[in-house]
Amino acid sequence: MMAIALNKISATEAVVESLKERIRNCEFGPGEKLPSEQSLLKEYDVSRLTLREALAKLAAWGVINVRHGKGAFVSERISIVALDNVLIPMFPGQNTERMNELVEARNMIESEIAAKVAECRTDEDIVALEALLVYDNKKIINAKHFADRDYAFHLALARMAGNEFILSMYQALHSQIRTFLIQYAKSIENWEEALERHSPILDAIVSQDISSARHLARQHAGICASFIHSDKGDSI
Template sequence: MEKMTEKGTTVDMVVSMLTERINKGDYSPGSKLPSERKLQEELGVGRLALREALSRLNALGIIETSHGKGTFVQNRLQSSTIKNILIPHFALSDSKRLQELVDARAMIESEIAGLAAQQRTKADIRRLEMILEQEVDSSTPSELVAYLDLQFHQELALIVDNHFLVLMHEALTAHIRTFLNGFVKSRNNPVEVLEAHRPILEAVKRGDAEDARSLVRLHISYSRRDYENFIEKTKE
């Protein structure tokens, strides 16, 4: 699989994937993480990127490294960690709250797309294209596909010259990240998940703000229907 080459992007991906595993209970509070070599093999990343990702999680109070013993998931999470890690579980268990998140996402992301279409540069467009050019297939981990999906929307937000709008988008992304991973896994079609963003990219590329807004609203409305179907399946 072709990998994005920017170190920062790789580190962000590792942070996201490890966070997802903690969210799902793969690594429970107090449990020891696999060795660095094992994590490198599982995630397909280099030692430096992995260590930087672990350092970030350590700084957030999510994990703790004890020299000579290993790295462990924290038993007591800090308040900032609760906001970023546990709230998505509440959304997952409450369909009404999840629908509210989707509605909020549609309002904020449609405006972001419109502004991005007006403010984008050639470099911005290239970064968006790189995300959709990633080679994925049925064997690609759902965590990675979900990461690329959210990364596309995050890159759109970064184009916009509005600090508060970007912060609002980041907050929504933190809440929906865990759910999106499960949703992507249920689709069994990673290529379709990424290609659904192609029309949005084309509208932004040609500078059509209104079309970009409309396409994002349409994209998220389809997602909402799929989310509802996914929630019903998880209740069965």
């Protein structure tokens, strides 16, 4: 019998969290069938109603597919919601270690996205990115406004990279990145400096300089690392 903590969360949530963890750890891979209902009931020592509620929640997130008469299977195509709820860890605002992990994840993803776009960009892509830079130059109202502009530019790059899984991963990261930017980017100078760094990234993409695009995007994302450790939180 598998022990699950029921003191702080409901039995349903405990089963959900346990199955999420097992999927995250690849105990059950994409397309694989979960243990039978009877097996799961024995493992978790919960009622049939509790188990079915847990499976229904995972199915609603797109983590699993429940096939009538056949059982529950891990989704082969993980949705954005599934990524956000299963594959992407939570990053509490006051947890420096987790925030460093978020910066590292953003760094790796955005730099390779920029490199890919530099390799395969079209004339239409350039026009779209140039339009976003014009938007960047408009007055910024607040940190949320800034975070949305920064995200719009990098989301456009993610779409242009032509890899739907990478796009889904970036979209799943967005809520965490946006929270980070709103929390730590507190001044107009921060916002303007960060957005100004979009321009050289675009220049590298236009010239199809893959190495420079990768380096500049990594530099842009990496600025956040020093920002976490700023006592005043007044630079990005």
